[in-house]
Amino acid sequence: MAAVGMKIGALAGRSGLPVKTLRYYEDLGLLPAIGRSEGGYRLFGEESLRRLEFIRRLKSLGLTLDDIQECLAVHDAGELPCGDIQRQLQRQIDLVDERLRELRLFRKELQSLLQNWQSDPAPNTAVICPNLNV
Amino acid sequence: MAAVGMKIGALAGRSGLPVKTLRYYEDLGLLPAIGRSEGGYRLFGEESLRRLEFIRRLKSLGLTLDDIQECLAVHDAGELPCGDIQRQLQRQIDLVDERLRELRLFRKELQSLLQNWQSDPAPNTAVICPNLNV
DNA sequence: TTAGAGTCTCCCCACGGGTGGAGAGTCAAG
DNA sequence: CTTGACTCTCCACCCGTGGGGAGACTCTAA
The missing domain is CATH 1.10.1660.10 (Multidrug-efflux Transporter Regulator; Chain: A; Domain 2)
Structure with missing residues (x-):
């Protein structure tokens, strides 16, 4: 039973x-x-x-299985994992912020390239794409 | 020679x-x-x-080798790949925008969780982390 | 002619979080 | 006892962009 x-x-x-x-x-x-x-x-x-x-x-919340493993190890040791989770989440926010900065910068670059893009420019045998100049 | x-x-x-x-x-x-x-x-x-x-x-600019392959195929066929590249770059911007939306939403979720976080709450045997309630 | 540097193909490894299948063994209901 | 569902282990594969190395072959300068 x-x-x-x-x-x-x-x-x-x-x-x-x-x-x-x-x-x-x-x-x-x-x-x-x-x-x-x-x-x-x-x-x-x-x-x-x-x-x-x-x-x-x-x-x-974006934690990897390795991160989670660490939190569970704390729990299994009989302690509350809240502090560890808090640290992981803060780190997660920092990563997101960094990624946001990168993406915003990247978007600007793409946007400025398309700004004066000519779909059908005069062919130029020295480059593959005249708009990119390469 | x-x-x-x-x-x-x-x-x-x-x-x-x-x-x-x-x-x-x-x-x-x-x-x-x-x-x-x-x-x-x-x-x-x-x-x-x-x-x-x-x-x-x-x-x-974020294109995959497959994307680039397509552009080069156009070039090798004797045409200007500018139009194709333009489409790829616009798609790239759309992907970046979607990713930015996701990340901003995700950041809000993380931030609101940490808002009232207690590093050392009263233990609760029914959950692993009282702050997350799971 | 010979040494040593360059190149060839082929195979395994990385990341993260699993998924798919083969072949064999186990469990429970009828 | 049988049968069909369940589970076991082990191996390979996915995504993309290469890196590392083995063993064999080729090229070139002295």
């Missing part, structure tokens, strides 16, 4: 994730199984569902 | 690109050799340098 655990298909059904993905997470150490059946089937506890929700949420 | 062509190392030296990259471009069909030596060495013409400048420029 003890809860012996879910097999991987049951966890897939309840979490909405593909079986392959769950195996992948377990291989990475993100999702420890509570054990194996006699035949070698992975058995998962109820807390796996919470864990998968956590992983999904952090993935949606 | 005919110009029999450069070997790949000479082209690498003059273009500043690694030999490996030139072979890769030739395999893709981006950079046709004018032939092979008796021993099987690739031989390139002078126009290869112009071609590589063109490729480099379009790469720096």
Whole structure:
């Protein structure tokens, strides 16, 4: 009558994730199984569902599985991972800001090129595209 | 006394690109050799340098090698690729704009999460991170 | 003629997060 | 006991743009 655990298909059904993905997470150490059946089937506890929700949420916030692994390690050590997550999220914002700067600059370059673009200029045998001058 | 062509190392030296990259471009069909030596060495013409400048420029504008291939095909057919390049660059701007929208939205989400973040909240056994509520 | 530099093809590796399939073993219901 | 669904491990592949190296061959200058 003890809860012996879910097999991987049951966890897939309840979490909405593909079986392959769950195996992948377990291989990475993100999702420890509570054990194996006699035949070698992975058995998962109820807390796996919470864990998968956590992983999904952090993935949606742009963290890599490696980042998430670190947060879960803190949790598994019995501490609250909130501080670590906060740092990761701040780093994420910094990365986004940098990317935004790059993209805005890049857009300016593209825009200025198209500004005086001539679709059908006089051919020039010395270059491939006269508008780009190369 | 005919110009029999450069070997790949000479082209690498003059273009500043690694030999490996030139072979890769030739395999893709981006950079046709004018032939092979008796021993099987690739031989390139002078126009290869112009071609590589063109490729480099379009790469720096965010086009993929596939996109560039299309432009070069137009050029090789004897037409000016300017119209095609213009379309590619406009598409590039559209992609950048979409990406900018996504990133701005994403930044808002991250920022609002950190707004009321508590680094060290009361532990809650039902969730892994009380701030995220998962 | 010979040494050494250059080049050839072919194959594996990188990144991140998985997906697909083969072949074999396991589990539960009828 | 059988059958069909489930699961196991292991290997390969995807995206793009090359990099690294092995083993064999070629070219050129002295």
